[in-house]
Amino acid sequence: MKKKILTGDRPSGKLHLGHYIGSLQNRVKLQNEFEQYVMIADVQALTDNFENPSKITENVFEVAKDYLSVGIDPEVTTILIQSQIPEISELTVYYLNLVTLGRLERNPTVKSEIQQKGYDDSIPAGFFCYPVSQAADITIFQAEIVPVGEDQIPMIEQTNEIVRRFNRIYAVDYLKECRAVLSKSPRLVGIDGKAKASKSLGNAIFLSDTAQEIKNKVFQMYTDPGHIKISTPGRVEGNVVFTYLDAFHPNTEEVNDLKIHYQRGGLGDTTIKNILNEVLQDFLDPIREKRAKYTEEYISFVLKCGTLKARSVALKTIEQVRKAIGVNYF
Amino acid sequence: MKKKILTGDRPSGKLHLGHYIGSLQNRVKLQNEFEQYVMIADVQALTDNFENPSKITENVFEVAKDYLSVGIDPEVTTILIQSQIPEISELTVYYLNLVTLGRLERNPTVKSEIQQKGYDDSIPAGFFCYPVSQAADITIFQAEIVPVGEDQIPMIEQTNEIVRRFNRIYAVDYLKECRAVLSKSPRLVGIDGKAKASKSLGNAIFLSDTAQEIKNKVFQMYTDPGHIKISTPGRVEGNVVFTYLDAFHPNTEEVNDLKIHYQRGGLGDTTIKNILNEVLQDFLDPIREKRAKYTEEYISFVLKCGTLKARSVALKTIEQVRKAIGVNYF
Numbered sequence: 110m111k112k113k114i115l116t117g118d119r120p121s122g123k124l125h126l127g128h129y130i131g132s133l134q135n136r137v138k139l140q141n142e143f144e145q146y147v148m149i150a151d152v153q154a155l156t157d158n159f160e161n162p163s164k165i166t167e168n169v170f171e172v173a174k175d176y177l178s179v180g181i182d183p184e185v186t187t188i189l190i191q192s193q194i195p196e197i198s199e200l201t202v203y204y205l206n207l208v209t210l211g212r213l214e215r216n217p218t219v220k221s222e223i224q225q226k227g228y229d230d231s232i233p234a235g236f237f238c239y240p241v242s243q244a245a246d247i248t249i250f251q252a253e254i255v256p257v258g259e260d261q262i263p264m265i266e267q268t269n270e271i272v273r274r275f276n277r278i279y280a281v282d283y284l285k286e287c288r289a290v291l292s293k294s295p296r297l298v299g300i301d302g303k304a305k306a307s308k309s310l311g312n313a314i315f316l317s318d319t320a321q322e323i324k325n326k327v328f329q330m331y332t333d334p335g336h337i338k339i340s341t342p343g344r345v346e347g348n349v350v351f352t353y354l355d356a357f358h359p360n361t362e363e364v365n366d367l368k369i370h371y372q373r374g375g376l377g378d379t380t381i382k383n384i385l386n387e388v389l390q391d392f393l394d395p396i397r398e399k400r401a402k403y404t405e406e407y408i409s410f411v412l413k414c415g416t417l418k419a420r421s422v423a424l425k426t427i428e429q430v431r432k433a434i435g436v437n438y439f
Numbered sequence: 440m441k442k443k444i445l446t447g448d449r450p451s452g453k454l455h456l457g458h459y460i461g462s463l464q465n466r467v468k469l470q471n472e473f474e475q476y477v478m479i480a481d482v483q484a485l486t487d488n489f490e491n492p493s494k495i496t497e498n499v500f501e502v503a504k505d506y507l508s509v510g511i512d513p514e515v516t517t518i519l520i521q522s523q524i525p526e527i528s529e530l531t532v533y534y535l536n537l538v539t540l541g542r543l544e545r546n547p548t549v550k551s552e553i554q555q556k557g558y559d560d561s562i563p564a565g566f567f568c569y570p571v572s573q574a575a576d577i578t579i580f581q582a583e584i585v586p587v588g589e590d591q592i593p594m595i596e597q598t599n600e601i602v603r604r605f606n607r608i609y610a611v612d613y614l615k616e617c618r619a620v621l622s623k624s625p626r627l628v629g630i631d632g633k634a635k636a637s638k639s640l641g642n643a644i645f646l647s648d649t650a651q652e653i654k655n656k657v658f659q660m661y662t663d664p665g666h667i668k669i670s671t672p673g674r675v676e677g678n679v680v681f682t683y684l685d686a687f688h689p690n691t692e693e694v695n696d697l698k699i700h701y702q703r704g705g706l707g708d709t710t711i712k713n714i715l716n717e718v719l720q721d722f723l724d725p726i727r728e729k730r731a732k733y734t735e736e737y738i739s740f741v742l743k744c745g746t747l748k749a750r751s752v753a754l755k756t757i758e759q760v761r762k763a764i765g766v767n768y769f
Contacts, residue, residue, distance in 0.1 A: 151766060152532065159536035159764075160608055166765035192766040198532040199525040202482065202572065205565035206489035213564060234543055234568060235535035241564065242532070278490055413769055434489075435496035436481060436522040439743055 114139060115252035115287075117148030117191075120168040121158065124175035125313035126389075127297040127306035130356055135256060135292065137180040145186045146250050146419060147176060149412075152191045152198075153243070156236040157226065170408050175316050178400035183411045189419035190412055191246065196423040200245035200430060201238075207274045208241055208267070216240055218263045244268040248284050249423045256290045265289040279433035283426075297356060302331030302349045314389065316396055323393060327353075327386045332378045339377040350381045358388050444469060445582035445617075447478030447521075450498040451488065454505035455643035456719075457627040457636035460686055465586060465622065467510040475516045476580050476749060477506060479742075482521045482528075483573070486566040487556065500738050505646050508730035513741045519749035520742055521576065526753040530575040530760060531568075537604045538571055538597070546570055548593045574598035578614050579753045586620045595619040609763035613756075627686060632661030632679045644719065646726055653723060657683075657716045662708045669707035680711050688718050 116136060118124065124133065139145055149172050154165045169190060176188060191197060213219065219240060223232055240263075247255055247268050255265055265287060272284045296305040299312025306313035314326050330350050336343035345351045345368045358364045367384070370376040431437045446466060448454065454463065469475055479502050484495045499520060506518060521527060543549065549570060553562055570593075577585055577598050585595055599616045606612055626635040629642025636643040644656050660680050666673035675681045675698045688694045697714070700706040761767045 155533075155764070155766075156536055159533075162609070162764045162766075166768075169768060190766075190768060192761070193768070195525055195529040199528040201532060202528040202565065203485075203489075205568060206486055206563050208564045209561045210564055210567055211560045211562070230541045231539045232541070233536050234538045234540055234571065235532065237540055238535060238564060238568070279492070409769060431522070434485070435492045436485075436520075438496075438499060438520060438523070439739060 111142070111144040112254055113146065113250055113252045114143040114254040114256070115146045115148065115247050115250050116256050117146075117150050117246075118172055119150050119154035120165055120172045121154050122164075122168055122308035123171045123315050123317050125306055125308065125315045126353075126356075127299075127313055128175075129179060129316065130294050130297040131258070131292055132256065133176070133179045133181070135294075136176075136186065139256075140182060140186045143254065146252065147181060147186055147188045148191050148246060148419075149173065149189070150191045150246070153239055153246075156233065156239050156242075159233070159235070170405065170412070171317070173408050173412055174400050174403050177403060177408075177411070178316060178396045183415060186415075187418050188411060188415040190416050193416045194249070194420050194423050196420070196427040197242070197245045197249055199427055200249050201242045203430060203434065204241045204244055204271050204275070205238065207271050207278070212267075212270075213237060213240065216263050216267060218260055221260075240264050240267045241271070244271045247287050248272060249426045250419065251285050251422070251426060253285055253287050254290055255287050256292060258296075259291060262289050262291075275430075275433075281429070281433045283429045283433065298349055298352055300326050300330045300349055302347060314393075316393065317400055318393065319397075320390055320394070323389050324386050327382050327389060330382065330385075332381075336378065340374050342374040343371045343376070343378075345372055350378070350385050353385055354381070354388065357385075357392055441472070441474040442584055443476065443580055443582045444473040444584040444586070445476045445478065445577050445580055446586050447476075447480050447576075448502055449480050449484035450495055450502045451484050452494075452498055452638035453501045453645050453647050455636055455638065455645045456683075456686075457629075457643055458505070459509060459646065460624050460627040461588070461622055462586065463506070463509045463511070465624070466506075466516065469586075470512060470516045473584065476582065477511060477516055477518045478521050478576060478749075479503065479519065480521045480576070483569055483576075486563065486569050486572075489563070489565070500735065500742070501647070503738050503742055504730050504733050507733060507738075507741065508646060508726045513745060516745075517748050518741060518745040520746050523746045524579070524750050524753045526750070526757040527572070527575045527579055529757055530579050531572045533760060533764065534571045534574055534601050534605070535568065537601050537608070542597075542600075543567060543570065546593055546597060548590055551590075570594050570597045571601070574601045577617050578602060579756045580749065581615050581752070581756060583615055583617050584620055585617050586622060588626075589621060592619050592621075605760075605763075611759070611763045613759045613763065628679055628682055630656050630660045630679055632677060644723075646723065647730055648723065649727070650720055650724070653719050654716050657712050657719060660712065660715075662711075666708065670704050672704040673701045673706070673708075675702055680708070680715050683715055684711070684718065687715075687722050 149169050151165050151169055155162060158165050173188060243264050269286045272286050275284050276282055299306040299310055301312045304310055314323055332348045332350055333344040354364045479499050481495050481499055485492060488495050503518060573594050602614045602616050605614050629636040629640055631642045634640055644653055662678050662680055663674040684694045
């Protein structure tokens with residue numbers, strides 16, 4: 110039997126090349142090796158967007174389109190919407206008993222996110238508790254493998270603590286511990302070169318960008334500010350164009366030749382940007398074309414089927430949980 | 440249309456005379472005036488009993504028997520089990536976004552309960568968050584009236600804060616604010632005269648006690664420790680026998696005559712205890728007889744029907760909530 114893997118995204122915007130490098134390409138690979146569940150985590154995204162829910166809810170179908178357009182195959186991967194599996198909330202409520210306030214306060218991921226968001230004394234309880242909800246996400250599908258970034262490792266530890274505590278208190282072995290699998294790909298930098306590509310920073314190339322948008326973004330890319338004349342040597346490190354060529358150019362040797370030429374002098378930014386533009390257009394053209402063909406009806410059908418399948422798994426887990434606690438009266 | 444009223448009990452033990460005086464008799468009266476929901480709050484009881492769930496789950500049917508035996512009529516009152524309405528958990532998860540940690544920390548009821556329980560730094564998150572879960576209980580049934588003790592008023596305020604915040608953020612008016620109705624009956628003291636009657640203090644007479652158990656408890660009752668000889672005057676204030684006579688004797692004048700006689704001297708404790716014993720046997724005999732006739736099948740049927748009816752109301756509310764937030768994709 111294939112092991113289950115759970116991944117997903119907060120649907121706070123359309124997906125971009127950073128997502129592709131960081132997770133989507135991996136999911137396309139893993140979907141045949143594992144029983145893969147990809148969750149569109151709208152409930153989690155609402156914990157810090159509850160005052161503006163349409164930002165989240167309007168992106169659920171968009172994210173699903175992004176998934177399909179890069180090759181996540183709904184025939185083998187189960188794509189589900191978190192809010193449509195209410196058993197996750199039920200499990201969260203039972204898990205909240207197994208975690209102390211102090212333990213949640215010490216969670217480094219939540220701690221640093223609280224600082225970033227500047228919540229100060231007005232931390233929403235839902236946001237504060239989201240590691241518990243995440244434990245419910247993972248375990249309700251009996252996922253054993255969870256691909257994460259390094260900052261998410263405390264979440265996996267929290268999940269496994271809950272699993273061990275649940276199994277011990279209720280004398281069962283039904284819930285499975287999970288293993289974090291770190292992504293090998295480094296985070297893709299934004300076109301400004303300053304931080305990782307992200308929607309909120311406005312420095313990302315989206316999977317759904319038009320040819321013109323892609324070209325504009327490529328030509329805005331940060332290169333080497335010291336490389337003013339074509340003839341002078343240019344720097345490759347920190348040069349976003351080369352970072353993207355490394356990530357997306359199908360031919361590594363050609364990229365190496367370009368790097369040598371650029372460092373030697375004589376290769377202009379316009380030339381390398383034109384090359385990158387061509388590479389990205391070649392990469393994104395078929396994705397955009399595929400994406401444009403999905404009707405709302407089709408996406409709705411895919412999400413309904415995936416959610417239905419996921420829910421049947423969730424129901425099996427919650428029935429075991431209810432039985433373990435003893436709240437199965439009828 | 441009748442207004443909805445929500446009441447209930449944590450099923451941490453069988454119900455006793457303190458429950459009868461404090462709430463059950465009132466429910467019997469109110470059930471024809473209002474659309475009454477009586478919730479057996481097992482999920483809430485688990486927040487501080489999660490390590491010993493059978494203490495809770497084994498009492499769910501017992502509490503239901505207690506309800507029926509005192510005259511709560513399942514034909515007019517909806518008796519439901521909290522855990523069987525998972526929509527309450529779903530609503531709780533959405534409500535958690537609308538409450539800050541600081542607000543929960545300032546809740547006086549939770550604050551004093553945390554001290555009582557000696558949780559110190561290991562407060563379970565589920566216990567800490569139970570006011571939010573209570574807001575979900577009340578509002579999912581659109582209850583407008585909630586009979587409470589004085590110590591529960593902050594819970595009603597918290598509920599109404601959540602309701603107003605939800606309605607404002609999501610621009611709806613679907614959720615209803617509720618009104619606390621304070622019980623007029625004073626708390627029934629335990630047979631030891633020290634504190635209110637409670638299972639954990641072992642000072643309560645249960646609705647299901649046998650005739651012999653009742654008699655034993657009456658004869659253990661605290662009276663007036665200074666009243667050693669029958670002939671000397673005795674004190675009525677703080678005398679548990681008179682407190683119970685006041686609460687359960689059908690004839691107030693007779694009780695007044697007894698009080699005068701006792702205070703004058705010449706009325707022995709054995710005599711008044713025999714009178715109280717007779718009064719309580721008369722009161723509890725038919726309750727115990729009725730109680731003994733309920734089969735597990737019948738109780739199961741009553742709870743299934745009540746829960747089913749309650750769930751259909753809960754589903755209507757949660758559908759409106761999902762629509763308001765926008766998580767109604769299909």
